[in-house]
Amino acid sequence: MDFPLPLSKGPWLAGFAVFFLLGLALFGRDPSPNPSSQPIRYNHAxxxxxGMTCTDCHSGARDAVRATLPGLDTCLMCHQEPVTESAEEEKIRAFAAAGEEIPWHQVTHVPRHxxxxxxxxxxxxxxxxxxxxxxxxxxxxxxRRxxxxxxxxxxxxxHEQRKVDNDCNRCHR
Incomplete structure (x- = not known):
């Protein structure tokens, strides 16, 4: 019985390296949007x-299940007319002129379950x-994240630090 000759290590090593690098490129990146990927470089400070507070832009943060990302109408309450000469502020009016909502990227996520x-x-x-x-x-x-x-x-x-019940059913529904 004839057995095939073993393959040399060179092609196997090269193939592994290609698949490893491809996997790293596809799955090894930070999935969080970076500052330049947000449509407006918003300056919280x-x-x-x-004098603004978190809830001025993020409605629901105190009194609802979910806090929201600010919609265009929220921004236009102060920025309908220029307040500064900022190019970032001008983007708000550009979204308004185009009739588009600001496509913010949500950074903080809670698992679906x-x-x-x-x-x-x-x-x-x-x-x-x-x-x-x-x-x-x-x-x-x-x-960024x-x-x-x-x-x-x-x-x-x-929950432990604050002496709050850790019953599974409080969060997992």
Whole structure:
């Protein structure tokens, strides 16, 4: 019985390297949008310094299940007319002229199988926005990734620190 000759290591190594690099290129990237991928380079620090609060733009953050990303109408309440000479501010009016909503990229995500209520955590639990979202009042550009990974360990640790029930059914529905 004849057996085929073993293949040399060269082609196998080259093939492995190609597939490894291809996998790294496809799956090894940071999936979070970077600041340039947000449609407007929003400066939280300037807006907070002017007296605004998180809920001025993110409605629902205190009293609803979900906080929202600001819609065009929210931005136009202050920026219908130029406030500064910022090119970023001008983008707001360009979206309005085109009749388009601002296509913000959501950065912070909660897994689909988890029920999370901003109202329960902020209004009832007394958490400040910064506890999960970080010091946004100092940010001069949109964040690249979430301040805190919202996974089960983070949630359980927070609940334990605050002596909150960790019953599975409170979050997993």
């Amino acid at each position: 300037v807006h907070i310094a002017s 988890v029920y999370f209520s901003h109202r329960r955590h902020v209004a009832l639990g007394g958490l400040e926005c910064a506890e999960c979202h970080g010091p946004m009042e100092t940010r001069t550009e949109p964040p 979430p301040f805190r990974t919202l996974d089960m360990d983070a949630c359980l640790n927070c």
